[in-house]
Amino acid sequence: MIRSDVTIHFTCTRCKRSQEETISGPRLWTQYGEFDVSIILGGVSGSNTCSLNATYIIETSDREGQTDTTGEDTNPPPTHNLTASFDVTRRPVGDEPEAIEVSLQEPALEEHILVDVPVTYKIIEQGSQRGKRKLVSSDSYEFVKKVSKGDFTYWRCSKRSKSVNCPATISQKGETFKANSRDHTHQADKSALKKVQVWKEVKSKCVDDVHKPARRVVEDAMLDFIDEDDHRLPNVRNLQRLANRVREDLRPAEPKDLEFVIDTDYLQCRDFLVGDILVDEGRHLIFSTPNQLRILQQARRWFCDGTFKILAKPFQQLWSIHAFVTKGESFKQVPLVFCLMSRRKGRDYVAVSSLSVIFIVIHENVYSNMIGLPY
Incomplete structure (x- = not known):
């Protein structure tokens, strides 16, 4: 019960809503809760505001709305005898419990002593x-x-x-x-020995068989020395370039003009060059094998094609004659005659195609019906 004339400022600590009320004389307070209280003494302007550092309790009487004069109670008695406290002091903040770190248990290391193996x-x-x-x-x-x-x-x-x-x-x-006393400044290559052995094998094999593709030479060498579980393998492209560099000294020199001699010993296929044609100032070389000429003789149609990008001077065009080859239910068009041409005039094509027919007739002593040849 508040028995003095004061102005009370209530602020709810939960919703932060505030309310002021001036109380004159004795009064019962029936709303309870937890508040921050500031009291203005006397309720007049100019009075000092006191900060309270105590707990104030508002109690209810047995009957609400009781006055000093006698009279009948208009309000029913409260159902409970409640007591509300106002604490305007600073609440002490308790120390939080310190977190305890627990280390993960690591497995015990095996006691294994490496044997000092001498380097060979x-x-x-x-x-x-x-x-x-x-x-x-x-x-x-x-x-x-x-x-x-x-x-x-x-x-x-x-x-x-x-x-x-x-x-x-x-x-x-x-x-x-x-x-000696100075150590290495780089990481060791665990496959160093095998790389050197593959390197040596590629250089040896590409000299023994100059016509074997460089990629096949590299693959055979790696199959001989490299295991499935090996890492950091040699670079295949670098090995192919190595094989071609080694073969450069063994190959005949590239022709600079049309007056050159064909090295048939290097080709190791004397039957592959079937014609060397001179037309005015031009020179044309025809290549084929006896088996390819036999297939071309049996074909009902011939197909011709030419390309210009893969050749170097003094030649300008690679001209070829194709035919379909069948095996079972499958068939495919394949080139059978190749011709290196130094010019691309009409009489050059006539000479090349006519000579190709002559070789086929001489080879089989049979004349075949030609369809599709350019004239």
């Missing part, structure tokens, strides 16, 4: 790009010869470029190898 070395003849010897260690490093005198050889690491200049070296005296 193997010399690969013609293992370098220039056909020189190369030294490969068992810990997957490669070395090339720097200097040799008598039975002493000084090897240095093969990783030497603008980005990597490895200072590691090996001294060899007789059959004894000794690593």
Whole structure:
């Protein structure tokens, strides 16, 4: 019960709604809750506002609306005897419990001591790009010869470029190898030995069979030395370029004009060149095999085609004669006669096509019906 004349300012701590009310004389308060209270003493202007640091309790009487004069109660008695408190002090903030970190249990490490295996070395003849010897260690490093005198050889690491200049070296005296004090500055290549062996095999096989495709030479060499579980395999395109570079010295020189001699020994197929035609200042070469001429003789129709982009001077066109070849229910058009032409005039085509027919007639002694030849 509030027994003084005061102005009370109520602010709800939940919804933040505020309300002021001036109370004169004794009054019962029947609305309860938790409030922030500020009381203006006296209820007149200019009075001081006091901040209360205490808990004030508003209680109900047994009957609501009771006055000092006697009279009948108009309001029913409250159902409960309630007590509401107003706490205008700062509530203490309790310390939150400290979080305890629990470490994950790691599995125990196995006690396994690695055996110190001595490093061994193997010399690969013609293992370098220039056909020189190369030294490969068992810990997957490669070395090339720097200097040799008598039975002493000084090897240095093969990783030497603008980005990597490895200072590691090996001294060899007789059959004894000794690593010097300076270590490698790069990662080891676990397949170093196999790469060198594949490199050497490709260079050897492409010389033994100059007409075998370079890709097939590379694939055969990798099948001989590379296992299925090996990683960091050699680059196939680099090996193909290596094979073609090695064969450059074995191939005949590229012709610069039409006055050149055909090296039939290098072709290893004397029957493949079937005609060498001179028409005025032009020269045309016809290539085919006896089996291809036989198929062309049996064909009912011939088809002709020409291309210009794949040739170099002094030739201007690759002209070809095609026919359909059947096997069972399948059939396909295939080229059977090839002609390197240095000119593209009408008399050149007549000479080439006529000579092709002559070769077919001589080969089978039978004349076939020609359809589709250009004249």
